[in-house]
Amino acid sequence: MSEFALQRVAERFPDAVVQGYAYRGDETLVIQREHLVEVARFCKDDPELDLKLPLSVTCVDFIDEKPRFELVYTLYSITKKHHLRLKVRVGEDDPTVPSTISVWRGMDWWERYCWDMYGIRFSDRGPMKRLWMYEEFEGHPLRKDFPLRGRQPLIPEADIQDIYRGPGPGPGSPPASRSNPPRPSQLPIVK
Amino acid sequence: MPDNHEIADTSAVGALDAPLPRKTMSINMGPSHPASHGTVRFNIELDGENIVKLDPEIGFLHRGFEKSCENVTWQQCLPYTDRLNYVSALCNNFGFLTAIEKLAGIEIPERAKYIRTIGAEIHRLCDHLTCVGAMGMELGGFAPFLYAVEARELLWDRIAELTGARVTTSFGRIGGVERDLPEGWVQKVEDTLVKVEEFRHEIDELLTHNRIFIDRTRGTGVLSAEDAVDFGFTGPMLRASGVDYDVRKAHPYWVYDRVQFRVPLGTTGDNFDRYYMRMAEMEESISILRQCFAQMQPGPHIVDDWRFVLPPKPQVYSTIEGVIGHFKLIMEGVKIPKGECYSFTESPNGELGWYLVSDGSGRPYKVHCRAPGIQMVGALEHMVKGSLLPDLIPTFDAINMIGGEVEQ
Numbered sequence: 001m002s003e004f005a006l007q008r009v010a011e012r013f014p015d016a017v018v019q020g021y022a023y024r025g026d027e028t029l030v031i032q033r034e035h036l037v038e039v040a041r042f043c044k045d046d047p048e049l050d051l052k053l054p055l056s057v058t059c060v061d062f063i064d065e066k067p068r069f070e071l072v073y074t075l076y077s078i079t080k081k082h083h084l085r086l087k088v089r090v091g092e093d094d095p096t097v098p099s100t101i102s103v104w105r106g107m108d109w110w111e112r113y114c115w116d117m118y119g120i121r122f123s124d125r126g127p128m129k130r131l132w133m134y135e136e137f138e139g140h141p142l143r144k145d146f147p148l149r150g151r152q153p154l155i156p157e158a159d160i161q162d163i164y165r166g167p168g169p170g171p172g173s174p175p176a177s178r179s180n181p182p183r184p185s186q187l188p189i190v191k
Numbered sequence: 192m193p194d195n196h197e198i199a200d201t202s203a204v205g206a207l208d209a210p211l212p213r214k215t216m217s218i219n220m221g222p223s224h225p226a227s228h229g230t231v232r233f234n235i236e237l238d239g240e241n242i243v244k245l246d247p248e249i250g251f252l253h254r255g256f257e258k259s260c261e262n263v264t265w266q267q268c269l270p271y272t273d274r275l276n277y278v279s280a281l282c283n284n285f286g287f288l289t290a291i292e293k294l295a296g297i298e299i300p301e302r303a304k305y306i307r308t309i310g311a312e313i314h315r316l317c318d319h320l321t322c323v324g325a326m327g328m329e330l331g332g333f334a335p336f337l338y339a340v341e342a343r344e345l346l347w348d349r350i351a352e353l354t355g356a357r358v359t360t361s362f363g364r365i366g367g368v369e370r371d372l373p374e375g376w377v378q379k380v381e382d383t384l385v386k387v388e389e390f391r392h393e394i395d396e397l398l399t400h401n402r403i404f405i406d407r408t409r410g411t412g413v414l415s416a417e418d419a420v421d422f423g424f425t426g427p428m429l430r431a432s433g434v435d436y437d438v439r440k441a442h443p444y445w446v447y448d449r450v451q452f453r454v455p456l457g458t459t460g461d462n463f464d465r466y467y468m469r470m471a472e473m474e475e476s477i478s479i480l481r482q483c484f485a486q487m488q489p490g491p492h493i494v495d496d497w498r499f500v501l502p503p504k505p506q507v508y509s510t511i512e513g514v515i516g517h518f519k520l521i522m523e524g525v526k527i528p529k530g531e532c533y534s535f536t537e538s539p540n541g542e543l544g545w546y547l548v549s550d551g552s553g554r555p556y557k558v559h560c561r562a563p564g565i566q567m568v569g570a571l572e573h574m575v576k577g578s579l580l581p582d583l584i585p586t587f588d589a590i591n592m593i594g595g596e597v598e599q
Contacts, residue, residue, distance in 0.1 A: 106423025109569035132250035
């Protein structure tokens with residue numbers, strides 16, 4: 001990753017950058033949501049940065065913090081051989097982020113992934129479509145408040161008595177019970 | 192299901208013509224289709240035989256990889272990573288462990304680096320063999336697939352001798368690998384490589400100069416270098432378009448800076464180039480393996496640090512420190528320092544990236560797997576739009592979509 005990339009963006013957009021830091025050699029810039037697209041476009045088009053390869057977009061759910069969600073964009077430059085990580089923080093009440101498809105077309109399915117798994121909405125693009133789950137699915141499975149076994153089968157499943165594995169329940173989680181955890185909502189079961 | 196649209200007839204209508212109203216036709220291909228390996232459903236809108244719109248629907252193999260990882264200890268994630276790309280499990284195992292080691296700041300022993308390189312290259316061969324074999328089979332030639340599977344089976348036997356499992360290896364450990372190479376294994380692999388080279392040559396003879404194969408793959412699914420980068424392609428698909436980016440060369444990890452190998456580059460970015468990238472990379476993998484065997488020196492295969500690695504069994508059974516170390520690692524998990532990192536290795540299909548977040552406990556707070564195939568399947572519509580329906584098959588084969596990693 002590159003210290004240079006961090007400074008260059010911070011100099012160009014002093015208002016947009018909330019925070020910049022490096023950990024384990026990974027340079028990270030936290031930027032404001034409103035400036036995401038212009039910063040992204042600068043990262044791609046600037047010949048010194050040349051971050052043309054969109055590697056991934058993901059989201060982290062810090063459930064106890066405010067703002068709750070943190071979107072993580074990983075970018076790479078093939079010519080300059082450096083990475084840069086952009087972060088945008090959004091709250092639970094308005095989890096909307098401007099879409100970067102107009103900058104990198106490869107971000108399309110990662111944005112669908114963030115919508116499917118975390119319920120992050122992306123503006124300035126077509127209607128959000130789930131990537132992995134089916135359209136009838138309710139809720140966003142990778143949110144920390146979604147139950148581990150929050151299955152919503154479209155056809156009835158055989159009851160499994162004991163599926164709990166691993167060394168007991170995690171720290172801070174409620175005691176494991178042998179009954180199924182409640183679903184986000186009881187779906188009508190298609191016969 | 193896409194709506195069907197009227198197609199405006201552009202041909203001149205003469206006085207005696209009776210133009211028929213035309214509409215596009217919707218076709219569902221898959222989820223299980225004999226000409227596509229992998230469970231994916233294509234919603235296709237066709238004008239005659241030309242693709243107007245394509246909407247791949249994935250997720251049939253989604254098992255909640257990330258959610259599962261967040262609920263188990265760091266070591267317990269390892270078996271889940273086998274099931275990402277199940278044709279080349281060791282690449283996933285070692286890539287994931289390399290990411291954890293970056294986050295924890297562990298430097299693994301030299302011999303472990305060599306063993307990881309060897310395992311990953313053997314599985315790269317397996318993956319490429321599967322890809323070219325299946326590509327040949329789905330374009331009508333069954334024999335190359337049989338040769339490929341036979342060669343792959345030989346390599347999987349060697350993997351079974353090394354790890355104890357053909358496919359789901361779970362071989363690496365945080366800080367190294369589980370055990371050293373078995374007695375006489377190196378010689379056996381060297382003998383196997385000679386056989387694999389023969390099979391590779393056989394497939395090469397059957398496909399590379401085959402008229403039908405060339406007609407189906409040359410000039411189909413073409414993607415320019417700019418588009419390939421913009422869509423986030425990595426690996427052989429990107430290099431087929433002529434972009435020189437291989438993680439093993441650009442950011443060498445393990446021992447890739449100590450072995451000589453070339454990175455094949457394509458010129459046209461069509462399916463034939465993508466096929467040939469794999470054929471050429473197999474030769475390089477075999478050469479890397481031979482160099483590793485020549486360079487390897489005896490030594491420890493895992494770090495001696497009880498914060499990360501289970502104590503040796505004799506000490507667990509006879510000393511209190513050993514018992515405590517073992518108990519804490521199993522019950523609480525390896526304590527990875529609080530932080531985040533992005534680590535990346537070259538898996539057979541492209542860059543396998545891991546974005547990990549640790550909150551300092553024994554369990555991952557977030558595990559994100561940047562599977563190389565996701566963006567490639569996402570760009571499938573762009574690659575086949577306007578071309579014939581049969582061109583979809585080689586294009587989809589060249590992506591080598593592995594459901595396990597694309598759908599996680």
